[in-house]
Amino acid sequence: MKNEKYMSSGGLAFTEEKDMKKLSKMAEKGWVLHSFAPLGYKLRKSNPRHVVYSLDYHDVAKEDLEDYYDIFRAGGWQPVCSEGNMHIFSAPPGTKPIYTDGATRLEKYKRARKLLSKVTLILFAFTALCFLVNFLFIQDYTGLAGVISYIVQTLAIALFLPSLMTWAAFEVRIRRMASDLKHE
Template sequence: MAPTKYLMSNGLAFSENKDMEKLRKKALKGWNLKKFRFMGYELEKGECEDVIFSIDYRKLQPGEQVEYFDMFSDSGWEHVCSSHDMHIFKAKKGTIPIYSDVETSRDKLERLGKPVQAYTVFMLALTVILWTAMTLASGFVQTIVEWIFLTSVVLAVPAIMTTMAITYHKWKNRRKYKMQQG
């Protein structure tokens, strides 16, 4: 069994390109991406590779997987690993990027943003409901609701930050598109 190590993610919504570059640098040293891990990646010691990485966000329906991965393979991209609706691919340096234009980048951000925004709205609504319940409750019930409220805040804050990062990238992408158009 090859030695493995963990590589922390900077947060894909915040710095996807930095994460892909970190994976590239590790691959040059023989630490190859094996799979996603909680808030990061598991790397496995192996042969040094001069490759680039890219990620795609897509919910695959049953039976779509083979066609989806074949589409990338036909363009020179090899599937490395997937987790939930995130799929990482690698290719030889110089391969045409998966997202080479503003249109495909915008589509990717839309697919990424929808579930994150839904989760954020849910967490904000839950936090408001718990805050209201906390202010109305008393005694032991209030203590329990306070703990649940604090947990919801801990989950809501990163969700809000992620939504803000995705919104910023969408805005930046729109500006780039407008500049190209005129």
Template sequence: MMSEGLAFSEEKDMKRLSDMASKGWVLDSFAFMGYKLRKAEPRNLIYSLDYRAVNDDSMDEYLDIFENAGWEHVCSEYTTHIFVAAPGTKPIYSDRSTMIDKYKQSEYTLRYITLFMLCLTAAFTVIRSMLFSAEATVLHNTIHILFIFLIAITIPASLTYAAAVFRIWRVKRRNPNLE
């Protein structure tokens, strides 16, 4: 199942996963640009995300916290973890301050990835402009192709980062007293 992008439509993706579970397709793992589902008995489930960098030594303790709250770990990819529970289970994030903390975890990682990509793209822009000549060389063509590749990665990374910052702003706007 394709994802619409967690930074842009996390709630919608989780709702679609719940709908698919009710049709007998439950989440198995992350896949390229989406999720891998497996056939199972139709179930009424709710899905939720957590963004947290957890090292291997702390993973069992981290998962136990969610399990004790009624959430079962389904899969993880880097700092994104998906959990599932029965309807009526207390939400993982039930107040604005913890929601902000959740999204700040995601924003922190995205900030450095985006900054790195912007710097790399800027460097290639300078190199590309220095090598620009009327005569196309293999080096010039290679730099140009790499530049286009970097642009194709940098633009979505920047938009994803902007969406993460906007999400934090939107949650804070609901209660301006939160940091």
């Protein structure tokens, strides 16, 4: 569609600030954020807007989502899109930032890490199980069972490694922020 455009993400754990700035620049060109998309964002054609975007990580029950959004609306931030525990808001430039101090930003990333830790642990267990099954039961990868086992093991690794890298990025960010807060 000519009214929709895809914008890739560098991975929010790695390039959150860069992504939010790039989304703001796209809005100035008339492409506003509509929703999350696989490995990026879906933008829609609109009138050019001067907005800033901000991301919050918070696990909110569906029935509590409007109350959660109302808290941000009170601060001048409009909800744009949500996916799982990730929520992007927009506001006019100059609006007071969602996170104004290091301690609250640190809590934001701790919330993100908590959920990601569970996902990473599950993917690790699944990957380890695949390796164990292959080691104990699959002697030959030429038969149907071997080929299927190999494919499942490869998919498990393909899911686990990015999850582990993302978790590690959050962990490094959290440790740096905590260290910076101690030295303030």
